[in-house]
Amino acid sequence: MADLWDAEKRSWVMSRIRSRDTKPEIVVRSILHRLGYRFTINGPLNKSLPGKPDIVLPKWKTVVLVHGCFWHAHEGCKDFRIPKTRSEWWAEKLAKNKARDAKVKRQLREAGWQVITVWACEMKTVEKLAALVIRLGTEMASTEKKSSYRLPAETATRVAEEVKGYRVSK
Numbered sequence: 001m002a003d004l005w006d007a008e009k010r011s012w013v014m015s016r017i018r019s020r021d022t023k024p025e026i027v028v029r030s031i032l033h034r035l036g037y038r039f040t041i042n043g044p045l046n047k048s049l050p051g052k053p054d055i056v057l058p059k060w061k062t063v064v065l066v067h068g069c070f071w072h073a074h075e076g077c078k079d080f081r082i083p084k085t086r087s088e089w090w091a092e093k094l095a096k097n098k099a100r101d102a103k104v105k106r107q108l109r110e111a112g113w114q115v116i117t118v119w120a121c122e123m124k125t126v127e128k129l130a131a132l133v134i135r136l137g138t139e140m141a142s143t144e145k146k147s148s149y150r151l152p153a154e155t156a157t158r159v160a161e162e163v164k165g166y167r168v169s170k
């Protein structure tokens with residue numbers, strides 16, 4: 001993917017990214033909000049749906065799950081490695097987490113909910129953030145319009161710019 005900015009702008013952007021510590025959930029909420037999608041974080045569905053999801057969009061019958069790459073065992077991701085000490089214990093624990101995630105997703109889909117999974121590693125750079133904005137915008141719009149749609153790159157870049165000040169913790 002081509003760089004969106006020249007070197008000077010890029011280093012400024014990167015310095016801004018490190019300026020605040022923000023949870024991945026907050027970044028996803030900010031993106032959805034800017035794209036015009038309303039969601040609940042403390043509503044009845046956040047408590048009653050399988051897995052007690054953090055972000056529920058009742059109008060679109062969609063749930064967004066935001067996963068840390070280590071605890072949710074993101075396969076093939078640099079941020080997911082089984083620790084060298086007590087590795088068997090970790091392998092078992094993380095496999096259980098993964099199995100629980102799969103079960104929750106199955107239950108949500110069986111109940112008619114669309115499930116979008118977002119990984120923390122999708123927010124590590126502004127380029128990745130812009131790609132995530134496109135993915136979220138595209139998946140949400142497809143739900144809404146029941147047709148294929150791709151969020152324009154200009155919109156994604158603008159939204160990524162707006163949320164770029166967030167430093168994402170793992």
Ligand SMILES: [Zn+2]
Nearest residue numbers: 069074077121
């Ligand atoms: Zn990851």
